[in-house]
Amino acid sequence: MNADFLDAHLRHREDAELLRKEQHWANADHLYGLSAECGLKRLMLAFGMPVNPQGTPHGVDKVHADEIWQRFESYRLRHSRGALYLLPADSPFADWQASQRYAHRSNFTEIHVKPHRNGAETIFNLIRKARWEGLVP
């Protein structure tokens, strides 16, 4: 399947919100991370990130939410509109890992999820802006 980072960002966020309302903290948390990763990758694509024929990035850009902040920054700085797509200096996903999907649900609480939700929301707002501006269709 080809990658569609925009749709993936949106659907992960939508489902994360549904799970959060049901207090399914573990899976909500995981999807906030995926939503963040996909949103930033869609923006990175708009800012010039190269991708393979399936639409996925390669090399140092093949990262998840815990490592994507700096990669986004490197593309943001190169683009003429990048100044208007600033992220907070510190990534809220530093303690998020893809491997946490194997962990017991008791490791996740509302307090754990909150900064990841906020981070995903920040990226969602950048995506909204990019769509209004036409950087992302």
Add this chain to the structure above:
Amino acid sequence: MTTFDDILPEIGKVLAQENLAKLRPIIINRDLNGRIRLILKESTWKAMNKTAQTKLVKEVSACLGKHKYAPDRLLLSDSDFEAVKQDLMLFETELEPVKQGAPHFLLKDFLPEHFKNLKNLKEVTVVDRLVTETDWSTIAPLTNGPHRMVFFSIKGGVGRSTALAAATWSLAQAGKRVLVLDLDLESPGLSSALLPKDRRPLFGVTDWLVEDLVDNGDAVFGDMFAASELSNESDILVVPAHGLDPKEYLVKLGRAWMPKIDDKGAHEAWSARLRRLLDKLEAKHHPDVILIDSRAGIDEAASACVTELGAKTIFLFAIDGDQTWTGYDILFQHWRRTGKADSIRDRLQMVGAMIPDDEHAKDYFDGLCEEAYKVFCCLYDDIPAKDASGIEFNFEKNDLDAPHYPWPVRWNRGFAALQSLHSRFQDIDDDAFRAVFGELTKRIHIIVDSESES
């Protein structure tokens, strides 16, 4: 073939139809590439029946030509609808945040008054995403401090800066403390007129704009002005575009118009930075009046000078020619269409530049006045309409107090070359000065003196 200017009237026709009149509020979003999308609340969309939804998507898509996403995707069947809808529309919980920070206007103010069913177009807003930060539509309120006067022209080389220097000298001779800013950064030169080389400061506006980006503005602020010795009666303080040695002027200029964004994402547009600089200069130097030389032409830098510095008087220099009138017409129509005419029209004053000083003078001036009147008409109220304050903003063609009636600046060989102005003013011939600049400076004195008295 549909082009950019065709689209809004066509979308207006679609949205004005009775069966789509309830689809409100709605935003027509024009992105950086001129592609168009509709943005509306999800609740508004869901309240529509399927027939109305299909009609909207089909008819608006048909208006857009290439100015939409996936322009080659056709709405041939129901299965295409979802895809076409996604190309055309975005949904938001609330629409107010969509407009923030972007120039926008009501579609009903843009379309002509005779447009069919104009009344159905309330709450239809056009939002523009522009590369430029300024858009000629953000009219800053007047400042409370000293009178700010901006000198603007569509074309360069019409004697704007010379006239500004003359006004400066005249005001100073009358005892006014005058602060002069050269904001024509791309074509600097005003300080050459007012300051001999040995008096030019180390830094200028461009330096401050660059240093300010790294919170280092104070390093240059104290050394970016100099006192001109032109007048013996009062102080003339000149803030040039660059210092005595411009050094890497081009690359500094390439950064001067940057917005300032801090590490928390707070955004300060460069026009706001410019305003902050002006406020600081006022607070330091306490001038009685501030004269600002703007960039010529319809561009971002000029927009900031004319509309965003809270200037009370904006001199519009004009020589009689197509380029001048086309330029001012573009500007005035934009203010009218975006509903900003009321906010700015009483600050404008036409100045007739380089009026011939020979047997052609009267015919030339009459022609200039005629053309100025024509372009200004779109800013005037229709007779007998009155604005909300009950005061009519309308003038006859030959009304000497009308903003369109040009204050003449006559062409004179002696003042033609700006670089000689400094020495020229040193040995000023009062009669020659009056012949060229008398009308302009007399009127400026009236403005400034009437403020001092009130």
